[in-house]
Amino acid sequence: MQSRVAVQLSQCLAPAFRQATVANSMTNLSLTLASRHTKSVFSTHGSLRFYSDAKYKTIKVPHMADSITEGTLKAWAKQVGEQVEQDEEVASIETDKVDIPVNSPVAGVIRELLAKEEDTVTVGQDLFKIEEGAAAEGGAGEAAPKEPSKAAEAPQASKEPVPSKPAEPAQSPKAPEPSKPTQPSQPPKMSEESKQAAIPPASLGVANRSERRVKMSRMRQRIAERLKQSQTTAASLTTFNEIDMSNLMELRKTYKDDVLKAHGVKLGFMGAFVKASSHALQAVPEVNASIDGDHVVYHDFCDISVAVATPKGLVTPVLRNTERMGIVDVEQQIANLGRKARDNKITVEDMAGGTFTISNGGVFGSLYGTPIINMPQAAILGMHAIKERPVVVAGKIEARPMMYVALTYDHRIIDGREAVTFLVKLKEAIEDPRRLLLNL
Helix, strand or coil: CHHHHHHHHHHHHHHHHHHHHHHHHHHHHHHHHHHHHHHHHHHHCHHHCCCCHHHEEEEECCCCECCECEEEEEEECCCCCCEECCCCEEEEEECCCCEEEEECCCCEEEEEECCCCCCEEECCCEEEEEEECCCCCCCCCCCCCCCCCHHHHCCCCCCCCCCCCCCCCCCCCCCCCCCCCCCCCCCCCCCHHHHHHCCCHHHHCHHHCCCCCCCCCHHHHHHHHHHHHHHHHCCEEEEEEEEECHHHHHHHHHHHHHHHHHHCCCCCCHHHHHHHHHHHHHHCHHHHEEEECCEEEECCCCCEEECEEECCEEECCEECCHHHCCHHHHHHHHHHHHHHHHCCCCCHHHHCCCCEEEEEHHHHCCCCCCCCCCCCECEEEEEEEEEEEEEEECCEEEEEEEEEEEEEEECCCCCHHHHHHHHHHHHHHHHCCHHHHHCC
């Protein structure tokens, strides 16, 4: 009897067990598929913020120059999540001389910034991470929601007339009561002290006494450091001379249009001064020298640094081998370097080296000055404004366009004779430009 009941019970419960087994198998299969899908989504779907490390590329601080090992991270041009193209600028690093752009070597999306603005970063340091080949999240094709028109916002005017309130009856004005005549009061007299005390503070100019505190840029700090080093290291001395600019100005007036048409550059005075300085440097090699330990290095070539004023400070790009250049060649090189400096595209290589410096304060109206030596060079020439002054020519007083020039030199290796000889050679070449053509 008991065995027959057990058989009937197993026959009744068998379908239920089979359904439970199938359901359990389907559940396990679903969990397995879901797990695999989740892993796939987590590794590929950007919106979940899970990314494969294999797609990351860490960009380091690039090599800048042999003499520069660190800089200040000035600004990020891109932020996390933004798209960047290959060779597009991501950050800029300010160094002692120039700003260095950091470009992305690949296209992708910025995933992590590894430094903050104003941090000091060194060459080879990890700077940011980029997911190569990725696209920015959200896309750029979504249209911005339209603003509701003002006409839709304004309520429609009702066409039904609005009943107005009945007008209240006008009240008759009351007769004014007679007033008693009063004596006019005299204002109290004020002393001089009271009058001064009554003056508001704004009229005394107190509100205009404001000040601002701005951190020096890395370039400005370096300039200040080098100028102070020059003053404390070199035995600086300055000698002067004056130059009659009549012949050079006449040469410029005669040929400036032809030079502009033929070479596409304006003919200025700096080209002639660079060429004349190269001529004088070869005649007086002590001025074209530098000190290295207990040795004096005499340079047989002329690499002249030309001071250029930029919004960030004074920079000195170098003209290489000016002894081989003509005046027009120098003008072309100066125009090119000046344009790069003003556009903040000048490189460290453009300013490396230099054996002599020329500074033209005359373009700003300077009449006289004593420039500071650009170490480790031994001398610097200062040009000043051209002014008409009375001079004696063949026993007669005439008004001539004159320029004062100043040569500051390191007296440790340059004596007064060499300094004066250099200025005389410069003066002769500028006052008679034909001497440059004849190498006299």
